[in-house]
Amino acid sequence: MRQTRYFAIALLLAVIVTACKPEKDSLDGTWLWTSTSGGIAGVYYTPESEAFDAKLVFKGGRFSFYKDGRKVTSGIYQTVCDIDETIYTNSGNEDGVYQAWFSLHIPEAQCQKIAEATNGIIAPSPSSAATIRVDEAKGRSLSLCDNCYDGFCLYFVEK
Numbered sequence: 001m002r003q004t005r006y007f008a009i010a011l012l013l014a015v016i017v018t019a020c021k022p023e024k025d026s027l028d029g030t031w032l033w034t035s036t037s038g039g040i041a042g043v044y045y046t047p048e049s050e051a052f053d054a055k056l057v058f059k060g061g062r063f064s065f066y067k068d069g070r071k072v073t074s075g076i077y078q079t080v081c082d083i084d085e086t087i088y089t090n091s092g093n094e095d096g097v098y099q100a101w102f103s104l105h106i107p108e109a110q111c112q113k114i115a116e117a118t119n120g121i122i123a124p125s126p127s128s129a130a131t132i133r134v135d136e137a138k139g140r141s142l143s144l145c146d147n148c149y150d151g152f153c154l155y156f157v158e159k
Helices: 002-019 108-117
Strands: 029-038 043-045 054-059 062-067 070-076 078-080 097-105 127-135 139-145 152-158
Antiparallel strands (some): 097 127
């Protein structure tokens, strides 16, 4: 009886630990910046229009941001999977496209360093509504968006 109880507790803990982040939801990897859009003026920036490239690397609860191959900043990040509804939640799933919604928290000091290094072109919010889209034909993409209608969205594709 005692072994059954321990087994049940261990199984429950395993389910709780893995339920939030299945493998295709994992941020771990290298994400290349493809564009920034939004704001009241409806701006649209790309690596080509701004003459620089950038990437985010996530690994084991830490992130690093690079501009033109040079590390700008790094630190810890957190994800929260049980988020309340966002303005993007009802955008719906397309056929063959899986979307995972969560909130990504990056310390404000690191967000500021990223914004300064990119002249505000890439300015993540300390708490972004984040989406990982998995499209079998196009691979994985990541969007980090302000949770307001005149906010900005940062778009990345997995390398």
